[in-house]
Amino acid sequence: MPLSLTKVDSAEYALAAAGHVTFMQTPGWADLRSQNGYTADYYVVRENDLTVGAFMALVKTKHIAGLRVTASYLPRPLFFFDLTRTSGIDQVLKALKKNYLLTVVEYNFPHWADARPDDKAWRQAVATAGKKAGYLSSAKHIQPDATIIKAVPEGDVYASLANKYARRDARRGEKKATELGITYSASETLTDEQLERVEELMWQVAKQRGFNTRKAPYLEAFQRLVPGAHWFTAEYAGQLISATLCVRDLASNTDYSLYLGYQNPFEEEIYLTYTGRVKILEALQDENRAYYDQWGISEDPKSPLFRLSETKKRFGGDIIYYPKRLVASRIPLAGRLIERLGK
Numbered sequence: 001m002p003l004s005l006t007k008v009d010s011a012e013y014a015l016a017a018a019g020h021v022t023f024m025q026t027p028g029w030a031d032l033r034s035q036n037g038y039t040a041d042y043y044v045v046r047e048n049d050l051t052v053g054a055f056m057a058l059v060k061t062k063h064i065a066g067l068r069v070t071a072s073y074l075p076r077p078l079f080f081f082d083l084t085r086t087s088g089i090d091q092v093l094k095a096l097k098k099n100y101l102l103t104v105v106e107y108n109f110p111h112w113a114d115a116r117p118d119d120k121a122w123r124q125a126v127a128t129a130g131k132k133a134g135y136l137s138s139a140k141h142i143q144p145d146a147t148i149i150k151a152v153p154e155g156d157v158y159a160s161l162a163n164k165y166a167r168r169d170a171r172r173g174e175k176k177a178t179e180l181g182i183t184y185s186a187s188e189t190l191t192d193e194q195l196e197r198v199e200e201l202m203w204q205v206a207k208q209r210g211f212n213t214r215k216a217p218y219l220e221a222f223q224r225l226v227p228g229a230h231w232f233t234a235e236y237a238g239q240l241i242s243a244t245l246c247v248r249d250l251a252s253n254t255d256y257s258l259y260l261g262y263q264n265p266f267e268e269e270i271y272l273t274y275t276g277r278v279k280i281l282e283a284l285q286d287e288n289r290a291y292y293d294q295w296g297i298s299e300d301p302k303s304p305l306f307r308l309s310e311t312k313k314r315f316g317g318d319i320i321y322y323p324k325r326l327v328a329s330r331i332p333l334a335g336r337l338i339e340r341l342g343k
Helices: 010-017 027-036 089-099 119-132 164-180 192-209 216-225 272-286 306-313 334-341
Strands: 004-008 039-047 050-064 067-075 102-106 136-138 146-151 183-187 229-236 239-249 254-262 291-293 318-321 325-329
Touching: 004 010, 004 089, 010 027, 010 039, 010 050, 027 039, 027 050, 027 216, 050 089, 067 089, 089 102, 089 119, 089 325, 119 136, 119 318, 164 272, 183 272, 192 216, 192 239, 192 254, 216 229, 216 239, 229 272, 239 272, 254 272, 272 291
Parallel strands: 067 102, 254 291
Antiparallel strands: 004 039, 039 050, 050 067, 102 325, 136 325, 146 291, 146 318, 183 229, 229 239, 239 254
């Protein structure tokens, strides 16, 4: 029997999807993205009258050359509650293509599934389903197309780092932090004043690396709306010198580090990022998290992520490559819309 998609309201979706979808497929994420002009459509997937999956599409309306265009963007869906299922992806994609003039899907990889496939095989399965449904594959991503996911170690965090140089620098950082009186903290929310300081810290990283950055109002909305949002911070002489915005995701039992800001107040190197990530891993041990996702790397030397990616690799873990973005368009000038979807 063919699959069917049923559009539901956010309450019914939240009930069906609870425990099955990651944070980027939650109504809380939709509430955050509404700050950028998105609305959300919620779907359940049924097979033989049984609900077998659920997902969310973010929708924008654009006006181009006098045309009113509905564009949908699906951030990291899996469609099915069976995390390793690939049959039926093409049916879902075909149905979506009928609902919007432009559909962009950035498919997830279930790193937390007990019987997860190899990510290369997964990418191939998604690409095949997309082609069958009439979608084109695009190498351009709105979300990072690769990341490093580390299993949270059960024992000594330092021993789990990728090499002796990473262990050396992390220990140097901890020694310096003790000597200088730097304190590390975890908290669910930061004050408005602290968020303004975090904006400054993120700007320091953005200026050095060529990133875009986030402003304090967005960070406030993030910590208020996104389920599982929390902070790891470092403080020196009463002032924040490092802040990492994370998401504690229950569906995948993963802690995602999304945004980082830091500023070394000393002339000498004190290995702030090394010590901070060790502190995060130690906290995740206490919380019984299974995975730590450092959220985004690039192996392209021209990318602003490249230098930071080399640092992330030193903490160890598996490099995961996500499927290429799938795009279906029934309109001209789709490229312009796609570039603007993530803004």
